[in-house]
Amino acid sequence: MNIVVVGLSHKTAPVEIREKVAFEPDAIAASLEDLHALSAVSEAMIVSTCNRVELYAATTDPQQACTELKRYMAQSHGISADVLYEHLYSYACQEAVRHVLRVTSSLDSMVVGEPQILGQMKTAYGYACEHKSAGLVLNRFMHKAFSVAKRVRTETAIANSAVSISYAAVELARKIFDSLESKTVMLVGAGEMCELAAKHFVRCGVSKVLVTNRTFSRAEKLAETFGGVAVNFANFREQLHRVDILLSSTGSPDYVLHAADLKAACKLRRYQPMFLIDIAVPRDIDPAANKIDSIYLYDVDDLQGVVQANLKERQKEAIKAEQIIDEEVERFHDWLSNLTVRPTIVALRKQLEEVRQKELQKTLSNLGTLNEHQRKALDAMSSAIVNKILHHPTRLLKQLDCDDDKLRYLDAVQVLFDLSLQAPSDDAEKLPEN
Amino acid sequence: MVPVNLLFAATTLTYLVASLLYLTAMIGKREEAGRLGRWVLLLGIVLHAAVFAVRHSMVEGTPVTSLHESLSFFAWCLVLLFLLLDLRFRLSVMGAFAAPSALCLMIFSALSPDVVVPLSPVLRTWLFPVHISFAFLGNAAFALAFGAGVMYLIQDRMLKSKRFNRIYRMLPSIDVLDRVNYTCLSVGFPFMTLGIISGAVWANMAWGSYWSWDPKETWALITWFLYAGLLHGRLTSGWRGRRAAFFSIVAFMFLLFTFLGVSLFFDGYHTFEAFSMP
Numbered sequence: 099m100n101i102v103v104v105g106l107s108h109k110t111a112p113v114e115i116r117e118k119v120a121f122e123p124d125a126i127a128a129s130l131e132d133l134h135a136l137s138a139v140s141e142a143m144i145v146s147t148c149n150r151v152e153l154y155a156a157t158t159d160p161q162q163a164c165t166e167l168k169r170y171m172a173q174s175h176g177i178s179a180d181v182l183y184e185h186l187y188s189y190a191c192q193e194a195v196r197h198v199l200r201v202t203s204s205l206d207s208m209v210v211g212e213p214q215i216l217g218q219m220k221t222a223y224g225y226a227c228e229h230k231s232a233g234l235v236l237n238r239f240m241h242k243a244f245s246v247a248k249r250v251r252t253e254t255a256i257a258n259s260a261v262s263i264s265y266a267a268v269e270l271a272r273k274i275f276d277s278l279e280s281k282t283v284m285l286v287g288a289g290e291m292c293e294l295a296a297k298h299f300v301r302c303g304v305s306k307v308l309v310t311n312r313t314f315s316r317a318e319k320l321a322e323t324f325g326g327v328a329v330n331f332a333n334f335r336e337q338l339h340r341v342d343i344l345l346s347s348t349g350s351p352d353y354v355l356h357a358a359d360l361k362a363a364c365k366l367r368r369y370q371p372m373f374l375i376d377i378a379v380p381r382d383i384d385p386a387a388n389k390i391d392s393i394y395l396y397d398v399d400d401l402q403g404v405v406q407a408n409l410k411e412r413q414k415e416a417i418k419a420e421q422i423i424d425e426e427v428e429r430f431h432d433w434l435s436n437l438t439v440r441p442t443i444v445a446l447r448k449q450l451e452e453v454r455q456k457e458l459q460k461t462l463s464n465l466g467t468l469n470e471h472q473r474k475a476l477d478a479m480s481s482a483i484v485n486k487i488l489h490h491p492t493r494l495l496k497q498l499d500c501d502d503d504k505l506r507y508l509d510a511v512q513v514l515f516d517l518s519l520q521a522p523s524d525d526a527e528k529l530p531e532n
Numbered sequence: 533m534v535p536v537n538l539l540f541a542a543t544t545l546t547y548l549v550a551s552l553l554y555l556t557a558m559i560g561k562r563e564e565a566g567r568l569g570r571w572v573l574l575l576g577i578v579l580h581a582a583v584f585a586v587r588h589s590m591v592e593g594t595p596v597t598s599l600h601e602s603l604s605f606f607a608w609c610l611v612l613l614f615l616l617l618d619l620r621f622r623l624s625v626m627g628a629f630a631a632p633s634a635l636c637l638m639i640f641s642a643l644s645p646d647v648v649v650p651l652s653p654v655l656r657t658w659l660f661p662v663h664i665s666f667a668f669l670g671n672a673a674f675a676l677a678f679g680a681g682v683m684y685l686i687q688d689r690m691l692k693s694k695r696f697n698r699i700y701r702m703l704p705s706i707d708v709l710d711r712v713n714y715t716c717l718s719v720g721f722p723f724m725t726l727g728i729i730s731g732a733v734w735a736n737m738a739w740g741s742y743w744s745w746d747p748k749e750t751w752a753l754i755t756w757f758l759y760a761g762l763l764h765g766r767l768t769s770g771w772r773g774r775r776a777a778f779f780s781i782v783a784f785m786f787l788l789f790t791f792l793g794v795s796l797f798f799d800g801y802h803t804f805e806a807f808s809m810p
Contacts, residue, residue: 274707369773
């Protein structure tokens with residue numbers, strides 16, 4: 099049994115193609131049924147997000163399955179094969195396992211380490227469970243993928259740093275003020291980015307929000323959404339000393355805040371640090387303010403610098419993550435490739451033979467002096483017992499022809515007898531089965 | 533009885549292990565290493581106390597007279613105060629400063645001549661241990677303030693110049709570093725004050741005069757004024773952040789000179805015993 103993947107992503111296909119092949123949630127049930135009906139496909143799953151559309155299948159004939167999946171992808175969306183195929187990638191066996199583990203761990207994402215993909219994979223797997231298109235192999239495989247994603251998340255710092263400007267502002271604030279609780283944020287002007295950053299700050303526990311705008315009614319409206327207070331633009335500078343974090347994005351061509359305003363505010367607030375974020379272009383705050391001791395002024399480029407540094411950091415962590423993936427691919431592959439009849443029977447026999455030999459030796463040494471004949475009799479008897487016990491299971495395993503049943507029994511035998519070739523220890527979190 | 537050298541070596545070893553753990557915690561961002569480091573330091577401080585207990589029975593008095601013993605006692609006070617500070621702040625970066633500092637003090641201590649000298653009569657008073665305990669606890673607190681101050685300046689530099697490198701990631705917020713700096717100063721200052729007062733009382737009992745402008749006294753007074761000025765600035769004029777951090781570093785330089793320089797370069801009551809031996 100093998101895994102195959104056919105699909106396309108933001109790396110191989112432009113959005114015009116991606117949107118054409120996307121599977122709507124309503125259509126997934128029917129599509130899963132279609133996939134399951136393909137001759138080479140024993141289990142199937144569909145992942146469809148805005149950045150990728152992928153079909154996963156468990157199969158005994160990877161090549162045939164790949165062809166069928168590709169054809170299905172083109173047919174089901176009415177796209178000519180010539181156009182679609184140049185954007186498609188397909189992986190089989192170990193490569194497919196690696197690909198899915200990387201996707202789930204967010205190593206293949208546009209923003210490496212972003213957390214949404216794990217949820218999307220869980221949803222996709224949920225559909226497959228609900229519509230019974232996932233069987234033993236995909237079940238085990240996806241649980242493996244989820245636990246690997248968790249491992250990557252906890253063992254590397256891949257998702258620890260901010261990669262958007264508005265989050266970068268929050269992250270910086272945490273290096274200035276230890277805790278954001280009991281801090282006051284002021285919004286000057288009403289840029290979209292400002293609002294977003296303010297939302298992050300509020301979510302991170304900032305206690306008070308002040309909003310000012312040339313148009314007072316807009317300030318009032320925005321203040322309402324944050325449960326804050328609107329301040330008159332004419333005299334917002336008088337409130338500066340109460341502000342710990344200031345977000346500015348007015349459309350003003352000149353500086354709205356001069357270094358002198360800020361210097362005065364600093365004195366009033368007894369030199370407690372102030373974090374100023376100037377998102378406006380042209381800038382709102384005199385850059386000279388950064389020279390004041392207790393003021394930390396950041397403009398858009400500076401925040402972009404934080405994001406760049408963090409992305410670089412994520413790339414470094416991604417290397418560690420790849421090592422984890424390598425290990426896990428190996429382990430899963432071992433389990434999968436041993437999920438066939440012969441090795442299982444061989445391992446089972448070996449296991450029981452070992453037990454028999456051990457017990458036989460123990461008995462022989464306990465009984466003391468025995469003649470050759472007696473020894474042989476004991477040996478033959480224990481052999482016969484093992485063979486008799488194994489007779490029926492062996493025959494059953496060999497006779498099973500339904501693939502799904504066979505895998506189930508093989509897996510059960512391996513687990514029950516703790517055969518050394520058995521499944522990777524699976525610490526996957528329990529998932530809702532729909 | 534366990535030989536004192538063995539105990540000393542074991543203590544040094546625990547400080548080494550704790551240093552490595554705290555550095556791992558800071559550089560590798562592994563908080564659990566920091567938690568382990570705390571327990572190792574706790575073990576170290578107990579072993580270290582045993583060193584002093586044994587020495588105490590050897591000289592039948594307070595065993596802090598030579599440079600060897602002074603440095604070792606300094607290390608003990610430093611670790612003790614760090615562990616207390618840690619109860620409140622839980623900063624493994626401070627551990628990454630305190631534990632290696634203690635380790636260095638132990639190494640310098642081991643390198644200084646270790647001569648067990650019977651206590652001279654003037655040191656056989658209950659005021660001696662009181663005096664040195666206050667003085668060294670003050671030193672240790674100021675050392676921690678110094679560490680926090682250095683880290684503050686570095687992190688402040690990173691934030692101002694917008695460099696988001698490894699060091700920026702390792703260090704905590706400037707706010708917390710400033711609070712640590714302040715806490716250490718406000719703990720160290722009363723200790724230092726009591727150290728000076730107890731010294732004066734003792735001087736009066738031994739020589740009939742509270743103050744005789746012995747070099748150590750003079751320098752200690754200068755240092756005391758520096759710290760008093762710094763605390764005053766923090767409390768009344770809102771000194772904080774960069775200025776306070778910088779000041780606490782300078783003041784600590786004076787303190788180091790008072791502690792080591794004066795005893796090594798000048799003659800006076802505070803000359804280490806081992807050096808005054810013929």
